[in-house]
Amino acid sequence: MTVTVLLFASYADAVGSNSLSIELPTGATVDDVVRHVQGLPGAAKLPKEPLVAVNERYAKRSRAIAPGDEVAIIPPVAGG
């Protein structure tokens, strides 16, 4: 299945892109998405356990991903 992965701020800079389209087997979880991204060139700067949101809500690593889900890897937030 195809999953959209969004990257922001320092993570987007590190990987050199703010949006990826990745292929994952059915039944994949947030954890699989994170590990896939961590394998990309430049991704060594990402923390081991970054915050992740699925379809705009914070999600746990064990959360199952459905086709078409939007998975965002969220750097430490700094609004205000």
Add this chain to the structure above:
Amino acid sequence: MRSAIVDGVIDVNALLRETASHANGATIVFVGTVRDVNDGRPVSGMEYTAYRGMAERELAAIVAEAAERFATSDIVVEHRIGVLALGEASVAIVVGHPHRGAAYDASRYLIEQLKQRVPIWKLEQYLDGTREWVGPTRAGGEEQGAGSPGRAGSEERGAGSPGRAGSEERGATSPGRAGGEEQGATSPGRAGSEERGTPA
């Protein structure tokens, strides 16, 4: 109540008009502005970016929580994104409430939750031409190590347990106590006389 991520200048007076109600004895305005120095480095400006959809959703959730917790619907929060100059407002929070204690508490709750949960980032631009992503700040506004992103997840924290920004932590500002004591300590007989005229 209303919240928004905006691209243009925040009009604080418009937010005040929006929250105005004869039921309110107190209205607290918090405005966050771009500061000229961070960590000892001279700053020339700031660029804010957001995961916009989620930022809007999370901000709306925080406002709804505050409305319930502090029993007022007269809350407006706007956070601006884009390139901001020194002194410009990046965020404005207006809370109206019958009483000032709860209005202060709600205002504090809103900014602390916003800083912990809303996916917004800032790219600080320094006078020497370099740029750097800014790490998160602590509840009190001090710098915090970048290695503690875990508490931002609203899933880990239910709406009823907002972590560090909880009202228990701010016993000093609880209504009925902070007002009287503080005024007495600074200039007895004068300070707060205006406020005492309100039903707060």
